[in-house]
Amino acid sequence: MKKKLSEMDYNEQGTVTGIEKDLRKRVAGMGIRVGKELRMVTKQPIKGPVDVVVDEAETSLGLDMAGKIVVEVTK
Amino acid sequence: MKILLMGHPNVGKSVFFNRLTGANVTESNYPGTTVDYTKGWMKIEGGDVEIVDVPGTFSLDPKDRAEEVAVAMLHENRDAKVISVIDASKIERGLYLAMEIIEEGYPMVIALNMRDVAEDKNIVIDADRLERILGIPVVSTVAIAGEGIKELVSRLKEAKPVNVDDIIANAANASDTTGAADAGGAA
Numbered sequence: 001m002k003k004k005l006s007e008m009d010y011n012e013q014g015t016v017t018g019i020e021k022d023l024r025k026r027v028a029g030m031g032i033r034v035g036k037e038l039r040m041v042t043k044q045p046i047k048g049p050v051d052v053v054v055d056e057a058e059t060s061l062g063l064d065m066a067g068k069i070v071v072e073v074t075k
Numbered sequence: 076m077k078i079l080l081m082g083h084p085n086v087g088k089s090v091f092f093n094r095l096t097g098a099n100v101t102e103s104n105y106p107g108t109t110v111d112y113t114k115g116w117m118k119i120e121g122g123d124v125e126i127v128d129v130p131g132t133f134s135l136d137p138k139d140r141a142e143e144v145a146v147a148m149l150h151e152n153r154d155a156k157v158i159s160v161i162d163a164s165k166i167e168r169g170l171y172l173a174m175e176i177i178e179e180g181y182p183m184v185i186a187l188n189m190r191d192v193a194e195d196k197n198i199v200i201d202a203d204r205l206e207r208i209l210g211i212p213v214v215s216t217v218a219i220a221g222e223g224i225k226e227l228v229s230r231l232k233e234a235k236p237v238n239v240d241d242i243i244a245n246a247a248n249a250s251d252t253t254g255a256a257d258a259g260g261a262a
Contacts (some may be wrong), residue, residue: 028133031167056196057165 001073006066008040012022013056013075027069036073038054077125077152078231081145081159081176083169087188089113089217091160092128095228100183103195110144119228125154133168135175149176152245156234158227161202163215172192177209182234184212186227191217212235237241 002017003037016036019027032038041058042051050066051058061069081087092100096115097138104111132145149157157176161169165186179182187193187200206213212230216223 021159025136029168030192031165031171031173056198057168059168 003071004067004068005071006063008073010040012073013016013039014071014073016054016069017072018070019050023065023068031055076154077127079127079129079131079149079152079155079157080160081149081157082131083162083172084155086160086162087218088131088160089128091130091158091186092126094218094221094224095126105144108144110138110141119231128223134172146235155180156231159183160188161185163187164196164198166200173233177237178239181235182236183228184214184234185228187213187215190215204249210245210248211235
């Protein structure tokens with residue numbers, strides 16, 4: 001099932017399938033690129049950032065950025 | 076000779092700096108900003124070498140003042156060598172920045188710092204193989220314990236600019252043999 005990263009639930013895991021073009025370079029430096037496995041660990045209320053774990057390393061993304069990343073959710 | 080310590084924030088650049096230099100350090104603001112950096116000197120094989128502790132940056136396209144300073148310092152010192160300090164437990168991100176600096180033609184050595192922290196997370200990095208792929212010295216270190224620092228310094232002279240195409244070719248060859256994707260991803 002495909003979902004935006006901003007819509008993922010706690011502990012959901014998936015593979016990145018699409019990133020909006022203008023964002024690709026910005027998130028590449030955070031270890032997020034198409035084909036990468038990630039797990040959503042926390043999101044903050046009131047349009048706060050989304051925390052994900054990629055390759056055992058945690059990183060957080062603004063909600064607007066997370067809305068531009070599409071993830072194929074596996075579990 | 077000048078050496079720039081570069082890497083993400085909180086990877087241990089300043090610990091390296093303190094280990095490498097003695098008491099004779101200068102802390103100053105980068106002209107026109109409130110971003111400060113430290114520089115100091117050390118002796119390598121009898122010669123004085125200037126070491127600069129560059130502010131941490133995530134990439135070479137800056138997103139705040141401190142990152143702007145880091146990038147400006149890199150570009151002002153075209154003849155400098157770079158010690159790229161990478162958090163071994165977050166290696167892909169670190170290599171992304173390292174690759175950006177390599178692309179600009181700087182001679183580099185890589186310090187895979189916090190090896191102990193990475194091992195606690197069950198991350199073991201084959202530094203020799205990474206070294207073969209990148210064509211520059213890669214040294215595993217634990218800067219706060221002083222591990223690997225001597226080796227890093229002794230290998231500084233092997234730092235040289237490398238061509239990104241060569242790295243891509245090496246990465247392709249390396250993945251043919253055992254198929255691990257530990258380093259190929261960043262190239």
